[in-house]
Amino acid sequence: MPDKITFYAIVGGGGTIDNPHGLARRLETDWGFTDEALRDDFSWSFTPAIVEWEHGDFADDLVEVSHEQADKIIQYFRERWGQPDP
Secondary structure: OOOOOEEEEEEEOOOOEEEOOOEEEEEOOOOOOEEEEOOOOOOOOEOOOOHHOOOOOOOEEEEEEEEHHHHHHHHHHHHHHHHOOO
């Protein structure tokens, strides 16, 4: 189980926290971290986006968001992509 989860809204090119292009998260544990992005089937998979953004190599911007805002972003994608709640 991660010790800390940090969520990031993927914005840029007109995207905002309320209208993001995607959602990423960093899972931190005692042994390191894993970065994941939300897929269109609502699973999470590895992404290099956070590390690339930290090094200035990612085309979009990332904005750290709260867990509550991340839940709202997931709901936004459910409505946008026509997916029912689990």
